[in-house]
Amino acid sequence: MKAAVYAGPRDIQVRDMPDAKIERATDVLVQITTTNICGSDLHMYEGRTEMEPGRILGHENVGVVVEVGSAVDRVKVGDAVCLPFNIGCGFCENCEKGLSGFCLTVNPGNAGGAYGFAGMGPYSGGQAELLRVPYGDYNCLILPRDAEEKQSDYVMLADIFPTGFHATELAGVQPGESVVVYGAGPVGLMAAMSSMLKGASQVMVVDTHKDRLALAEKVGAIPIDDTEGGGVEKVLELTGGKGADRGCECVGYQCCNMHREEVPNLTMNNLVQTVKATGRIGVVGVFVPEDPGAADKLEKRGRMAFDFGAFWFKGQSIGTGQANVKAYNRQLSRLIEHNRVKPSWIVSHELPLADAPVAYRNFDQRKDGWTKVVLKPAA
Ligand code: NAD
Numbered sequence: 603m604k605a606a607v608y609a610g611p612r613d614i615q616v617r618d619m620p621d622a623k624i625e626r627a628t629d630v631l632v633q634i635t636t637t638n639i640c641g642s643d644l645h646m647y648e649g650r651t652e653m654e655p656g657r658i659l660g661h662e663n664v665g666v667v668v669e670v671g672s673a674v675d676r677v678k679v680g681d682a683v684c685l686p687f688n689i690g691c692g693f694c695e696n697c698e699k700g701l702s703g704f705c706l707t708v709n710p711g712n713a714g715g716a717y718g719f720a721g722m723g724p725y726s727g728g729q730a731e732l733l734r735v736p737y738g739d740y741n742c743l744i745l746p747r748d749a750e751e752k753q754s755d756y757v758m759l760a761d762i763f764p765t766g767f768h769a770t771e772l773a774g775v776q777p778g779e780s781v782v783v784y785g786a787g788p789v790g791l792m793a794a795m796s797s798m799l800k801g802a803s804q805v806m807v808v809d810t811h812k813d814r815l816a817l818a819e820k821v822g823a824i825p826i827d828d829t830e831g832g833g834v835e836k837v838l839e840l841t842g843g844k845g846a847d848r849g850c851e852c853v854g855y856q857c858c859n860m861h862r863e864e865v866p867n868l869t870m871n872n873l874v875q876t877v878k879a880t881g882r883i884g885v886v887g888v889f890v891p892e893d894p895g896a897a898d899k900l901e902k903r904g905r906m907a908f909d910f911g912a913f914w915f916k917g918q919s920i921g922t923g924q925a926n927v928k929a930y931n932r933q934l935s936r937l938i939e940h941n942r943v944k945p946s947w948i949v950s951h952e953l954p955l956a957d958a959p960v961a962y963r964n965f966d967q968r969k970d971g972w973t974k975v976v977l978k979p980a981a
């Protein structure tokens with residue numbers, strides 16, 4: 603099968619690889635029809651993780667089931683399915699509680715597994731023609747009849763739509779509240795859309811990319827361009843000096859200042875400043891325990907200078923971590939099915955898998971107009 607392989611920092615190659623196959627009786631084999639490049643892939647692409655060269659990337663996948671293992675009950679050949687980026691077993695203590703991002707079975711010694719991901723188990727990714735899905739009955743979301751025509755919408759259920767929604771859950775967004783979102787990448791845009799869905803009165807999105815901010819405006823959010831700085835002051839001005847009721851961090855450890863220099867604690871401390879006293883902050887942007895490639899001394903050890911005093915004095919609280927996609931994907935799929943939302947509004951490029959190297963390069967540079975890339979292995 604053809605697959606996009608991580609060959610080393612900033613080197614993605616489309617190669618012939620051994621076909622993915624059923625390895626255990628509980629596996630399902632999926633022919634991938636749509637697979638996205640995610641901001642999370644970029645941490646690996648840039649060589650900022652322990653990703654092993656030779657592995658296939660891709661954790662945002664949709665496809666059609668072509669084979670099922672002998673112990674698979676529910677999923678049938680021919681089903682159109684969306685695969686949550688987290689791989690769960692469905693029977694451990696965390697999966698049982700809906701915390702599928704922290705499965706205790708699939709990545710022994712750790713909490714949480716994923717396809718094509720550094721530190722998340724040995725699983726291959728779906729930027730390929732075929733994908734092996736462990737515990738297929740648990741991990742496949744069977745899609746409704748409009749699956750094919752709305753593929754670019756349903757594929758967002760694998761990760762970024764539930765992840766953006768998770769940010770608003772961690773932050774506790776309620777109807778009528780104000781929300782500030784840092785980052786207008788795909789995840790931040792989904793957090794903005796989710797806040798609007800939940801009936802927020804005011805959703806402010808901070809970034810420096812005008813093309814991305816324009817997409818935020820399309821779903822009713824207030825774009826805040828931080829290119830010249832001043833984003834924090836603008837949020838305070840729009841909230842009468844108090845700060846927003848809720849805040850979402852959708853950037854992560856590689857967040858930058860206006861000069862495009864990495865300042866790992868910037869968004870977290872901006873959130874402390876721009877969320878009101880007693881407000882909650884949801885952090886879905888990735889932060890890592892170790893980051894040897896960082897310029898910042900603290901960041902190398904996964905640490906940051908956090909304004910804990912201000913945070914404490916304001917009585918704020920915080921929620922963090924991988925999104926438990928399984929906790930939301932079924933309900934969110936109904937919003938797509940019944941045309942309440944169209945998450946594909948952020949898609950800028952639909953390309954054949956063969957174009958993965960070019961797509962990675964442009965998306966990594968956050969080139970104007972490269973918001974979200976969807977790859978088609980069959981094209
Ligand atoms: P992305 O890199 O495309 O977008 C990040 C955006 O943040 C960019 O538009 C960038 O300009 C902006 N940004 C940088 N510094 C900023 C600052 N100081 N203030 C405001 N905006 C700033 O990535 P994405 O796909 O949107 O993902 C965002 C983050 O979410 C990444 O860290 C990714 O790994 C993470 N993620 C987490 C989960 C999860 O389950 N928790 C799932 C998917 C992605």
Ligand code: ZN
Binds near residue numbers: 640641661662761762
């Ligand atoms: Zn992703």
